[in-house]
Amino acid sequence: MFSMDSVRRHGWLCPFVAVTSLVPVCLRAQVDSKGTPADIVIRDATVMTVTHGTIPHGSIWIHNGKIAEVGTTVKAPASARVIDASGKYVTPGIIDPHSHSALGNDINEATSPVTPSMMMIDAFDNRDKALYQALAGGVTTELLLHGSANMIGGQAVVIKNKFGLSRDEMLFPNAPRSIKFASGENPKRVYGRRGEVPSTRMGNFEVMRQAFEDAKAYMASWDAYNAKVAKGEKDASPPKKDLKLEALADVLRGKLYVQIHCYRADEFLTEEAIAKEYGYKIRGFHHALEMYKVGDKIAPTGTGIATFADWWGFKDEAWDAIPWNAVMSMREGVRVALKSDSNDYVRRLNQEAGKMVHYGGATEEEALRMITLNAAWIIGVDDRVGSLDEGKDGDVVIWSMDPLSTYARAEKVLIDGDLFFDSSLPGFGTTHFSGVMHDAGGDGGEDEEGDGQ
Amino acid sequence: MRARILIAGLTISALIQGHIFAQAGPNGTSLAPAKTIAIVGGKLLTVSHGTIENGIVVMTDGKIAAVGPAASTKVPAGAEVFDAKGMTVYPGLFDAETHLGLTEVAADQNSNDLAETADEISPQMHVADAFHAETVRIPVERLNGITNAIVAPAPEDSVVGQDAAIQLYGRDRDEMLLQNDIALAMNFEGSVRRRANYNGPSKFPTTRMGLATQIRQAFLDSEAYEAERAAAAKPDHKGPPPKRDLKLEALLPYLHGEKPVVLAAYEGYEVEVAMNLAKEFHLKVILNHVTHAQDVLDEIASFHVPAIIGPIYDSPRPNERYDAVYSLPAELQKRGVKIALATFGEDMGGSRNLPYAAGYAVAYGLPYDEALKAITLNPAEMFGLGDQLGSLDVGKSANVVVANGDPLDVRTSVKQVFIAGRKVPMVSRQTQLRDEYMPLTDKNP
Numbered sequence A: 001m002f003s004m005d006s007v008r009r010h011g012w013l014c015p016f017v018a019v020t021s022l023v024p025v026c027l028r029a030q031v032d033s034k035g036t037p038a039d040i041v042i043r044d045a046t047v048m049t050v051t052h053g054t055i056p057h058g059s060i061w062i063h064n065g066k067i068a069e070v071g072t073t074v075k076a077p078a079s080a081r082v083i084d085a086s087g088k089y090v091t092p093g094i095i096d097p098h099s100h101s102a103l104g105n106d107i108n109e110a111t112s113p114v115t116p117s118m119m120m121i122d123a124f125d126n127r128d129k130a131l132y133q134a135l136a137g138g139v140t141t142e143l144l145l146h147g148s149a150n151m152i153g154g155q156a157v158v159i160k161n162k163f164g165l166s167r168d169e170m171l172f173p174n175a176p177r178s179i180k181f182a183s184g185e186n187p188k189r190v191y192g193r194r195g196e197v198p199s200t201r202m203g204n205f206e207v208m209r210q211a212f213e214d215a216k217a218y219m220a221s222w223d224a225y226n227a228k229v230a231k232g233e234k235d236a237s238p239p240k241k242d243l244k245l246e247a248l249a250d251v252l253r254g255k256l257y258v259q260i261h262c263y264r265a266d267e268f269l270t271e272e273a274i275a276k277e278y279g280y281k282i283r284g285f286h287h288a289l290e291m292y293k294v295g296d297k298i299a300p301t302g303t304g305i306a307t308f309a310d311w312w313g314f315k316d317e318a319w320d321a322i323p324w325n326a327v328m329s330m331r332e333g334v335r336v337a338l339k340s341d342s343n344d345y346v347r348r349l350n351q352e353a354g355k356m357v358h359y360g361g362a363t364e365e366e367a368l369r370m371i372t373l374n375a376a377w378i379i380g381v382d383d384r385v386g387s388l389d390e391g392k393d394g395d396v397v398i399w400s401m402d403p404l405s406t407y408a409r410a411e412k413v414l415i416d417g418d419l420f421f422d423s424s425l426p427g428f429g430t431t432h433f434s435g436v437m438h439d440a441g442g443d444g445g446e447d448e449e450g451d452g453q
Numbered sequence B: 001m002r003a004r005i006l007i008a009g010l011t012i013s014a015l016i017q018g019h020i021f022a023q024a025g026p027n028g029t030s031l032a033p034a035k036t037i038a039i040v041g042g043k044l045l046t047v048s049h050g051t052i053e054n055g056i057v058v059m060t061d062g063k064i065a066a067v068g069p070a071a072s073t074k075v076p077a078g079a080e081v082f083d084a085k086g087m088t089v090y091p092g093l094f095d096a097e098t099h100l101g102l103t104e105v106a107a108d109q110n111s112n113d114l115a116e117t118a119d120e121i122s123p124q125m126h127v128a129d130a131f132h133a134e135t136v137r138i139p140v141e142r143l144n145g146i147t148n149a150i151v152a153p154a155p156e157d158s159v160v161g162q163d164a165a166i167q168l169y170g171r172d173r174d175e176m177l178l179q180n181d182i183a184l185a186m187n188f189e190g191s192v193r194r195r196a197n198y199n200g201p202s203k204f205p206t207t208r209m210g211l212a213t214q215i216r217q218a219f220l221d222s223e224a225y226e227a228e229r230a231a232a233a234k235p236d237h238k239g240p241p242p243k244r245d246l247k248l249e250a251l252l253p254y255l256h257g258e259k260p261v262v263l264a265a266y267e268g269y270e271v272e273v274a275m276n277l278a279k280e281f282h283l284k285v286i287l288n289h290v291t292h293a294q295d296v297l298d299e300i301a302s303f304h305v306p307a308i309i310g311p312i313y314d315s316p317r318p319n320e321r322y323d324a325v326y327s328l329p330a331e332l333q334k335r336g337v338k339i340a341l342a343t344f345g346e347d348m349g350g351s352r353n354l355p356y357a358a359g360y361a362v363a364y365g366l367p368y369d370e371a372l373k374a375i376t377l378n379p380a381e382m383f384g385l386g387d388q389l390g391s392l393d394v395g396k397s398a399n400v401v402v403a404n405g406d407p408l409d410v411r412t413s414v415k416q417v418f419i420a421g422r423k424v425p426m427v428s429r430q431t432q433l434r435d436e437y438m439p440l441t442d443k444n445p
Helices: A004-013 A129-135 A185-192 A201-230 A243-252 A265-278 A291-301 A325-331 A345-358 A364-369 A373-379 B002-016 B137-142 B208-233 B246-250 B268-280 B294-302 B328-334 B351-363 B368-373 B377-382 B429-437
Strands: A039-048 A054-063 A066-071 A081-084 A089-092 A094-099 A139-144 A152-155 A157-160 A178-181 A257-262 A282-287 A304-307 A336-338 A396-399 A410-415 A418-422 B037-045 B051-060 B063-069 B080-083 B088-091 B093-098 B146-151 B159-167 B177-187 B260-267 B284-292 B307-309 B339-341 B400-403 B414-419
Touching (some): A039 A364, A039 A396, A089 A094, A094 A345, A094 A373, A129 A139, A129 A345, A139 A345, A139 A373, A185 A201, A201 A243, A201 A265, A257 A265, A265 A282, A265 A291, A291 A325, A291 B429, A304 A325, A336 A345, A336 A373, A345 A364, A345 B351, B037 B400, B137 B146, B137 B351, B137 B429, B146 B177, B146 B351, B208 B268, B260 B268, B268 B294, B284 B294, B284 B328, B294 B328, B307 B328, B328 B339, B339 B351, B339 B377
Parallel strands (some): A039 A081, A039 A089, A094 A139, A178 A257, A257 A282, A304 A336, B037 B088, B093 B146, B177 B260, B260 B284, B284 B307, B307 B339
Antiparallel strands (some): A039 A054, A089 A396, A139 A157, A152 A178, A396 A410, A410 A418, B037 B051, B051 B063, B088 B400, B159 B177
């Protein structure tokens, strides 16, 4: 190996040239302490940017883990490591805004319909094979959610799928906090069969309203205390810190993105009414299989959806599901993402997006946006990932062909400019993983207590 | 026969009322008899004899009457012409395992007739008896070009009942059930053991030893029953004949090798144990699943039996590469195994996603033509229907699909499905909901 000093010097000496004029016999690339080159160029690919069209024979320059330039030519230093991608397709990393992977069988704390202080990070198992298999399908970011047994579930983890790195290194830095809510059949089934509230949709929503009333009272007690302190009252004693009520208060303070498992048209409207009543915003309806019925009413609220491409009929509240839902809702002005809710489908979200061309005639860019930029928006990280734009994270997938085709395979996956998967490598094709993978069990979508679906 | 008389009766009444064939039966089924229709100008994927770039398929009386290049194939006078210029034309797809007509809403127990589970050995259960021809699901599936399927009971028991072959269009069950009791569904896998669960306490068999010995005893009992019946049939037999036992009798066609057993096993060692049992009783086998049998692929080939593989989306084990199952169809086909793919009633999107499973097998090494065969001709042949279904050949049932592109690609839309020569209405409960709520303008931000 050569010293970092020589690398830096070498980097300084490198002239900036248009990469398209380069042959990929380039000089040794500049690398950081982990062996990641400071500059990477993916050249001569069909580049699907998601935000500004598709560039035939385009190149991407990634500098220090961020996208530095995207275009027909890029001005990367000659020291850049060049990946020749002629004949290949390049997209942003795929983003799954609804996953229960890597949470073992701890998806639902189904002992109370209101559990907002559950932190999914406490169950996050970063060696779950589901993450590896998703990576091999081009997935670079996932929102790991609590299940849908509870009307108000726990708080999510956002990960970058840097499979092989530590738990901490896999967390998406500074991602917004999300909380999972549910509605409909799952909560009422789970608690109803125990003879508890809720056993109906009336019960569901009443449990939720009461929780927010409790939170408001809690906030008021803190406001009173803080006012006393502000007035200099020495004998003011603080109320007891309550994790559950703190979390609910954070919902009301707008500090948590509210992600609601919700299927039926009437329930979207009820949920929006309750959100309005208590003054919080709903970030996304998840599943949202009947959004096509009321998309015109939801679009003005700004709430997005994370839906299935074509799942239907597995339960009563999925009976009116139609595969045109995503595109019809999009045409009504709703921001639409697709998601997996499954350790299986997460591996081929590109195929699920491809179905949108078939069901409703989405353009390829519209379809791709549903599993990249719009999915990033649901999570609240769309300023960082989800498209191939300058300044965004270097999360990039190189595909064997058009990723919306049935036949496309993810060949290379880079996250923050670092190669994490390369299908041409022997064994797993991973670059950072060693040791033993875990099998969290189940399919990542189901739990007998009220699954993620 | 009765159906034909009914059709004739309705035809006359329709003529009297001054409109022809306007009625639809249950399930969106047109009551009109098949006319002569010529599909003209499409690219024909015949499956049996290659691709014809600009071809014609003529359908008469529910059968394929002619297939060939446009230049040399005549369109009969008076035939309805279906213009398929720029389209791809292929035989209707055949899903080798489904639960179609046995369930409506999976979570609603009242709508499920998936398996009779009181007795592990239940060969006398006929799915044809539960097949709900008017299910909302069938019109949904067939819009993606699925025209035929095997309906199997859910894999709840080691010997769970007898499958039926269906076509996905017809006046009623009599027309849609092509063949009852076409195969015996057997499952040699851990999940059919009677271990304590939500449905009750443990009971025999709780182990694979128990499963194997119980299956063996059932076939021995059936053989003994047959011998007893034969003895009773002799003229010198004294006393009344033995009582008919439908359960033991149900196994006889399979003991005689007259019909196949669909033998499910996932792991390599399960495949070996199951095949030993099958050999012991000379069963005619279609292997099923084998998704974790990567260690015995050569051995599977040596059995010289066909295999339904999948789901291709089964998750590999933690110590396996991500494509260990995706590549399985290719690996077995390469070894000379006749393969079929299926949705197994497990795809959350339904049987309509069958072609995409085949496409995935292509992405991981299966030759395209073999993938198309695995969802058309191969399953038809495995179940003894190869002379009627699975390819564009004269004399076969006119189950033909016209699509705007490659049938295995998710982006392709099916434009028209013909089943038994009839133009299937391209309508389902889902298209009705779509049309009812279709946005008038595009407000996409």
